[in-house]
Amino acid sequence: MVHEISIQLDRTPLDVAKYPVGIDSQVQVLRKILNLQYEDKVMVGLWGKGGVGKTTLAKAIYNAVFREFQGSSFLERVRENSSDLVRLQKKLLSEVLLGKKLAIYNVSGGSRLIQDRLCNKKVLIILDDVDDKCQLNALARCYEWFGKGSRIIFTTRNRHLLTSHGVDWNHMHEVKALENGEALELFRKHAFLGNKKIEIRSNLVDGVVHYAKGLPLALEVLGSFLCGRGEEEWESTLQKLAKSPYKEIDDVLKVSFDGLENEEKEIFLDIACFFKGQGTKHITKVLESCDFAVIIGVKILIERSLISEEKGTLQMHDLIQLMGMNIVKEECRDNPGKRSRLWLWDDFLHILSGNAVRLVNV
Ligand SMILES: Nc1ncnc2c1ncn2[C@@H]1O[C@H](COP(=O)(O)OP(=O)(O)O)[C@@H](O)[C@H]1O
Ligand SMILES: [Mg+2]
The missing domain is CATH 1.10.10 (Arc Repressor Mutant, subunit A)
Known part of the structure; x- marks a missing residue:
């Protein structure tokens, strides 16, 4: 009992986003998909393009439910760290087992150990940004690895990877770009920092928001770039955005780079x-x-x-x-x-x- 309580106290929530917008409603949708009352194990996949908010939503759902599990691990940036899967396996185990350091010498040994230690535990595992089957195989190969009631969540840009790992279609959730109203809200939070006195013509604000195409990353970068600037600078930014040939996210982000010293x-x-x-x-x-x-x-x-x-x-x-x-x-x-x-x-x-x-x- 004392041990259980100390486990709950040791685990801390994750930092979700500077100015979260529309997250609560998405968390509600995900809660339904996770169906926490269901006693068996469930794998869930979040998919969508880069910068749309997959990691952010995954952190928010982690915070909302992790206390309902005996152990939990949020492994961020799996793709970027996948050259060292053993390190990721160690991190997963040490997070779920609260700091216990286990020796792992190779990926297959690590896989065995994860199954061995977690097959009787109700765990929440989030593998963020996976892009290759070998990452899934090393870290969460199949239901048998985890105890009853466990929930495994993947985030990825590649929906097919989820299908090929056996995630049912009704356990997949597409993270979509923000609707106009929410996009404007997120942009204004970054550009005006809650200061209602700043007046920038609404056609300038709408014009800039239009180029972000509802992508939170682009809204955040453009809003932060224009923060504290006058209308003339807003106009020249709009002209610059209008000029870029493909109007891809890269062009939008580059406006901010160009404005640096x-x-x-x-x-x-x-x-x-x-x-x-x-x-x-x-x-x-x-x-x-x-x-x-x-x-x-x-x-x-x-x-x-x-x-x-x-x-x-x-x-x-x-x-x-x-x-x-x-x-x-x-x-x-x-x-x-x-x-x-x-x-x-x-x-x-x-x-x-x-x-x-x-x-x-x-
Ligand atoms: N709903 C949201 N509200 C506020 N900020 C958000 C939201 N979704 C994403 N962001 C911000 O946008 C950026 C990109 O989001 P991220 O979750 O990293 O995207 P992805 O994982 O899909 O590439 C992050 O800086 C994050 O803080
Ligand atoms: Mg991400």
Whole structure:
């Protein structure tokens, strides 16, 4: 009994979103799908495009129900971390078993251990952003791994992955872009920070919101970018958005990058290419050695919603990171050696091999 209580106390809710909009109604819909009264096990899939709010909704449902389980784990960014599945297996077990560290030497050993330890426990497991069957196989292969009443939730951009893992169609939920009213609400929260005195012509506000196509990520970045700016700047932003050829999310996000000062751009690109997910203190120290005013730079990037600080690390949405990496690639599409940054091993080898040839020639 005492042990159970301490388990409940040790588990803490997750930070959902800076200004949540429309989440409660989505949580209600998901609750129905999860059907917590049902005693058997259920796997549920949330799918939708990047930046639409899958991770956010998954965190909200986690917070709403995790206390009803004996153990729970929310594994964020599975795709990005999938080069080390053993580490993810360790994290899953240590979260469910509250800090107990178990030795795992390989993925199949890890799978066995998860099944062994969790098959009699009622658990809530959320695997966020999965994109490959081997991640599912390593972390939540089948119902037999978990105890009665367990709920396993996946989020993904690939609906087919859910089908192929045996998630029924009536346990799938598409996370859709925000409706007009909610989109406007989220945008205004970021652009005006609740200040009712700011007056920007409504056709300018509606014009900008239109380009975000209801995508929370784009609404957040555009709103944060325009926060504190006058109508003239709103107009020039609209013109810029109207010019971009494809009007993809990348074009929308890039408006915010273009509006940064040079040094902030450098800091942003360094984080996107090298430092995402690392400790804030470490990043600050490394970048300060490049003579950047890092503390203020990082603060501005956070204000613009381009990065966020989570548990002492700097994080960035993968679409924003991709935008940053594309900017560097575009510096010289054909020749990685002429780019300002290299982060792929293959590009690095390509350049080294080029140098070796030159040396031999000398
Ligand atoms: N309903 C919402 N209300 C407020 N902010 C949201 C909402 N949904 C998403 N966001 C914000 O939009 C951004 C992208 O959402 P995220 O959940 O990471 O998208 P996905 O996981 O689908 O790529 C996040 O910064 C998040 O805080
Ligand atoms: Mg996500």
